[in-house]
Amino acid sequence: MAIGIQITLNERLFLRDPQRTELGKKIIKHSILLIDEIGFEAFTFKKLAKRMSSTEASVYRYFENKHMLLLYLVSWFWEWVAYLIDIHTMNISNPVHKLKIIISTLVFASKENPSIEYVNESVLHRIIIAEGSKAYHTKAVDDENQEGLFLNYKTLVNKVAQVVLDIQPEFPYPRALASNLFEMSNNHIYFAIHLPRLTDVHVQDDSYDEVEKMLEFFASKMLGIQTSK
Amino acid sequence: MAIGIQITLNERLFLRDPQRTELGKKIIKHSILLIDEIGFEAFTFKKLAKRMSSTEASVYRYFENKHMLLLYLVSWFWEWVAYLIDIHTMNISNPVHKLKIIISTLVFASKENPSIEYVNESVLHRIIIAEGSKAYHTKAVDDENQEGLFLNYKTLVNKVAQVVLDIQPEFPYPRALASNLFEMSNNHIYFAIHLPRLTDVHVQDDSYDEVEKMLEFFASKMLGIQTSK
DNA sequence: GCCCCATAATAGTATTACTATCTTGTGACT
DNA sequence: AGTCACAAGATAGTAATACTATTATGGGGC
Structure with missing residues (x-):
């Protein structure tokens, strides 16, 4: 099942392509686990190297710094979600149905059958939820954007904005609606877990059903479509 | 005009109340300016102290670390927005009208007549937009939440959720709608400036009219109310 | 005139965020 | 079989960061 999936990322994200070597894959694998455990602020290349039984200098040969590594993980995640959306909507022509599938793909990204052994998609999803916005909230955002480092997202x-326009060609804010669905998904999963008074949904274990239902509700209200049972 | 405004904040946010001393006020004032200039990651107490012609150790007597200082600024900002909303909606009984005022207060928070000399509200608004979400995207979020450090927000x-319920008592996601309005406001101002393909609105100089219009559109669609001219 | 206490001045530590250099081991090519 | 290339390991070193501790100074209140 892992065959055929290729995640292609901007070459400026890394110094040496981590997908091409064993050490590279180990860096991806363990950085996901370690960031999830101790958080991005406390995460350092030294700790990562120790955990992997490698050295700091070796990690630095793959990524310029931990910010670039985060950017890499975030890009990887969105590219993966895009891939999932593509295969799930491939044969769907009804855009309303398509949007519904997009929402559920997004919310349940972490539950998909893992495709690449060195990436734990479920843990990566948690990182995106907790740390993802730090990837673009930086002083370097304009330079990095110019280099195409946010292209995946x-x-x-x-x-998704195109699907919105397929549903309602005159809709005035297709991109804002699309990006808001993505941001809301992450935010409200995070809120439900850590700041429950900022949302109305609940999550138990890793069940995000209520988040999905809410996003569907929001999307259908925005686009004036019927909520299907 | 500065008379009578008192911003009261959780005492656990600081070690010594910065509003009570000259040095404290200088810390607030210059930290806002410096974070805006160099970004939160590059910001250090040493640089701040140098800028203020004080010492690192003195700054540490007011705030445990830079994260606590950010939390303080974020709390200050939301408390201030809450104050503005209160005085602007004081005599309004129609909740639809109230929500509209809330949206414009939020978007134009930075344009309000400055009330406290040591806080540049316009610059502070920029910080909230660019760095605000870092205040709660931390491993310590649960502990800090328990201590009430996010109470203001x-x-x-x-x-705002209560106003939503006043408009539509059966609305299923009042808090999510409210928090989403706040998050969207900040996000889309940021997107318009740095990642324009993630939104449909534009901002020129500090004119956020399009953001206001969009939030009104979203809110009225969600609540099924007429968009007023 | 003395005390209190905030601030300044200074120093020191562990960690972070790198950069540089040198060695070793493997695989590929001749 | 020999050497070449090159990735990774080992080691060291530097400047900055994130603090903590100690002592000195100076002004306001009693």
Whole structure:
């Protein structure tokens, strides 16, 4: 099942392509686990190297710094979600149905059958939820954007915006609706777990059903479509 | 005009109340300016002290670390927005009208007549937009939440959620709608400036009219109310 | 005139965020 | 079989960060 999936990322995200070597894959694998455990602020290349039984200097040969590594993980995640959306909506022509599938793909990204052994998609999803926004809340955002480091996310948002326009060609804020669905999904999962008074949904274990229902509700209200049973 | 405004904040946010001393006020004032200039990651107490012609050790007597200082600034900002909303909606009984005022207060928070000399509200608004979400995206979020460090924001969100319920008592997601309005406001101002493909609105200089219009559109769609001219 | 206490001045530590250099081991090519 | 290339390991070193501790100074109140 892992065959055929290729996640292609901007080459400027890394110094040496981590997908091409064993050490590279180990860096991806363990950085996901370690960031999830101790948080991005406390995460350092030294700790990562120790955990992997490698050295700091070796990690630095793959990524310029931990910010670039985060950017890499975030890009990887969105590229993966885009891939999932593509295969799930491939044969769907009804855009309303398509949007519904997009929402559930997004919310349940972590539950998909893992496709690549060195990436724990479920843990990566948690990282995106907790740390994802730090990838673009930086002083370097404009330079990095110019280098195309956010292309994956922007492409995905625009893909969804196109579906919105297919549903309602005159809708005035297709991209804002699309990006808001993505941001809301992450935010409200996070709120439900850590700041429950900021939301109305609940999550238990890793069941995000209520989040999905809420996003469907919001989307259908925005686009004036019937909520299907 | 500065008379009578008192911003009261959780005492656990600081070690010594910065509002009570000259040095404290200088810390608030210059930290706002410096974080805006160099970004939160590059910001250090040493640089702040140098800028203020004080010492690192003195700053540490007021705030445990830079994260607590950010939390303080964020709380200050939301408390201030809550205050503005209160005075602007004081005599309004129609909840639809109230919500509209809330949206414009939120979007134009930075344009309000400055009330406290040591806080540049316009610059502070920029910080909230660019760095605000880092205040709660931390491993310590649960502990800090338990200590009440996010109360200001949660209270504000719930105040707006109550207005939503006044408009539509059966609305299933009042808090999510409220928090989403706040998050969207900040996000889309940021997107418009740095990642324009993630939104449909534009901002020029500090004119956020399009953001206001969009939030009104979203809110009225969600609540099924007429968009007023 | 003395006490209190905030601030300044200074120093010191562990960790972070790197950069540099040198060695070793493997695989590929001749 | 020999050497070449090159990735990774080992080691060291530097400047900055994130603090903590100690002592000195100076002004306001009693």
